[in-house]
Amino acid sequence: MSSSVVQLTDGAVAIAGRPILRGIDLTVRSGEFVALMGANGSGKSTLVRALTGLRPLASGSLSLFGTPLDRFHDWRRIGFVPQRGGAASGVPASVWEIVASGRLTHRRLLRPLSHRDRAAISEALEVVGLSHRAREGVSTLSGGQQQRVLIARALAGDPDLFFLDEPTAGVDLPNQQVLADTLATLSERGSTIVLVAHELGPMAPLIDRAVVMRDGRVAYDGPPLTSHEVYEPDHGHHHAAPERHDHAPHVASPLDLHQEHDR
Numbered sequence: 001m002s003s004s005v006v007q008l009t010d011g012a013v014a015i016a017g018r019p020i021l022r023g024i025d026l027t028v029r030s031g032e033f034v035a036l037m038g039a040n041g042s043g044k045s046t047l048v049r050a051l052t053g054l055r056p057l058a059s060g061s062l063s064l065f066g067t068p069l070d071r072f073h074d075w076r077r078i079g080f081v082p083q084r085g086g087a088a089s090g091v092p093a094s095v096w097e098i099v100a101s102g103r104l105t106h107r108r109l110l111r112p113l114s115h116r117d118r119a120a121i122s123e124a125l126e127v128v129g130l131s132h133r134a135r136e137g138v139s140t141l142s143g144g145q146q147q148r149v150l151i152a153r154a155l156a157g158d159p160d161l162f163f164l165d166e167p168t169a170g171v172d173l174p175n176q177q178v179l180a181d182t183l184a185t186l187s188e189r190g191s192t193i194v195l196v197a198h199e200l201g202p203m204a205p206l207i208d209r210a211v212v213m214r215d216g217r218v219a220y221d222g223p224p225l226t227s228h229e230v231y232e233p234d235h236g237h238h239h240a241a242p243e244r245h246d247h248a249p250h251v252a253s254p255l256d257l258h259q260e261h262d263r
């Protein structure tokens, strides 16, 4: 069995004295593609912050790549793609500059970019399909493209483990598909991916495992459910749902009735 890259045991997080996460046991193995799902406020973002060491644990233990957090220093192995909103934020940076900033952990202080740095930046832009926009200001890009810039920034650092927080939020369906293709490429290359998602959309076929949060706890951890099932964050379990077409109204809409009448 492949090694665990994230192992959280009985993790708890409190913010300003209020318990936010409780009793979290979560193991992510090398090469897995895990979707972290759940309703608004269920604790997904807080869990990702805890797993990346950004949010301290009130209790429990966390290991990254088999090393306890307090002895872990290999942060370049971890790429974190935050929720969109920070990338453009009025800063007049080009796409290339944003992606280049993802190389900072690899560079020695005040040294110019090496050939290897430049190659990593170019390759990251290529994977997300934005090579042709490299010199443009990031604020001129669409939301989905900006999200891909953030992914490229993480990718430029050449991490083994990616955390992505709601990359498809506010992104239209065609661009969600482009994002899914990007993540498929990363996954095929052997990256481990933890994706926070409200809805999977085009990402669904990529997922090996779903972890569903509810009220600060893990309510479901297992194989992704089929299209015949739904996640039920309100009840903390899943159940088989009737096929979608059964939900379609069986009565004609008033407009249809009207048209019928006119004929």
Ligand SMILES: Nc1ncnc2c1ncn2[C@@H]1O[C@H](COP(=O)(O)OP(=O)(O)OP(=O)(O)O)[C@@H](O)[C@H]1O
Pocket: 015, 016, 020, 038, 039, 040, 041, 042, 043, 044, 045, 046, 047, 213
């Ligand atoms: N910085 C903070 N200060 C106070 N409360 C917070 C903070 N961050 C999160 N919380 C609270 O922790 C709970 C979990 O929030 P979190 O953002 O982790 O949920 P989420 O599942 O990621 O939700 P969303 O889908 O809305 O991003 C919520 O009740 C939220 O109000």
